[in-house]
Amino acid sequence: KDSINGSSHFASSGANSSNFSNTVPTDEYSYVVKKDNFEIRKLITANASYFVYETDFETGEKLYIYSSVADAEKIVSVSRAVFLSIFMSLFVFFSLIFYLLVAKFTKPLVEMNDITKDMAALNFERRCGDYGRDEIGQLGKSINTLSGTLDATLIDLKDKNEQLEKDIQRRHALDNARKSFINNVSHELKTPIAIISGYAEGVCEGISSDPEVIKEYCNIIKEESNKMNGLVTELLEL
Numbered sequence: 726k727d728s729i730n731g732s733s734h735f736a737s738s739g740a741n742s743s744n745f746s747n748t749v750p751t752d753e754y755s756y757v758v759k760k761d762n763f764e765i766r767k768l769i770t771a772n773a774s775y776f777v778y779e780t781d782f783e784t785g786e787k788l789y790i791y792s793s794v795a796d797a798e799k800i801v802s803v804s805r806a807v808f809l810s811i812f813m814s815l816f817v818f819f820s821l822i823f824y825l826l827v828a829k830f831t832k833p834l835v836e837m838n839d840i841t842k843d844m845a846a847l848n849f850e851r852r853c854g855d856y857g858r859d860e861i862g863q864l865g866k867s868i869n870t871l872s873g874t875l876d877a878t879l880i881d882l883k884d885k886n887e888q889l890e891k892d893i894q895r896r897h898a899l900d901n902a903r904k905s906f907i908n909n910v911s912h913e914l915k916t917p918i919a920i921i922s923g924y925a926e927g928v929c930e931g932i933s934s935d936p937e938v939i940k941e942y943c944n945i946i947k948e949e950s951n952k953m954n955g956l957v958t959e960l961l962e963l
Contacts, residue, residue: 765777765794776791844868844875851872853866853868853869917949917952920945921946927942928942928943
């Protein structure tokens with residue numbers, strides 16, 4: 726009760742105001758916590774605690790408002806559960822958003838990594854997809870351009886290698902033909918030279934005094950000389 730005019734006002738929340746009709750603790754209730762603008766009073770008879778708020782009027786009277794601590798604890802418990810639910814929902818939501826964003830950026834990078842591995846193995850068939858107009862998209866286009874250029878260069882290099890192999894084979898064939906030709910020419914030249922040398926030596930040694938024999942020898946020497954002259958002419962033409 727107010728000590729000035731002896732009157733007091735109580736506003737209740739689910740309890741009988743007469744339980745706290747006296748502002749001084751009694752056997753019915755006791756202070757648990759006392760602050761500047763509120764108190765926590767425990768009702769001994771009901772074994773329940775209440776928040777009691779005090780305010781002053783200009784008339785000198787005091788207004789006491791009290792509410793059950795159990796109700797407040799229920800509100801806090803519900804609020805905590807709601808907050809936890811909201812927090813978990815937001816956590817799951819932002820985790821999903823983060824996963825989608827990470828997947829958006831990592832999927833192209835993983836694909837480009839696989840494509841570059843294939844390029845290192847000289848496989849240029851795969852191409853990067855359309856990743857947009859950002860830096861990743863530009864990188865994918867650059868990889869496609871590089872892959873196409875390397876593929877065309879590799880094809881051209883293969884063609885040149887095949888042509889080079891053909892040229893090498895042709896050169897080997899020409900070398901073999903040259904060696905065979907030289908051997909054949911050497912053989913063809915040695916034969917008339919040997920004949921001419923033999924018959925000329927016979928004539929010089931006076932192998933026969935018969936004019937017909939000497940004439941025959943001279944005709945053979947002339948014939949073989951003409952053959953050798955023909956071979957030399959063919960060599961000059963070649």
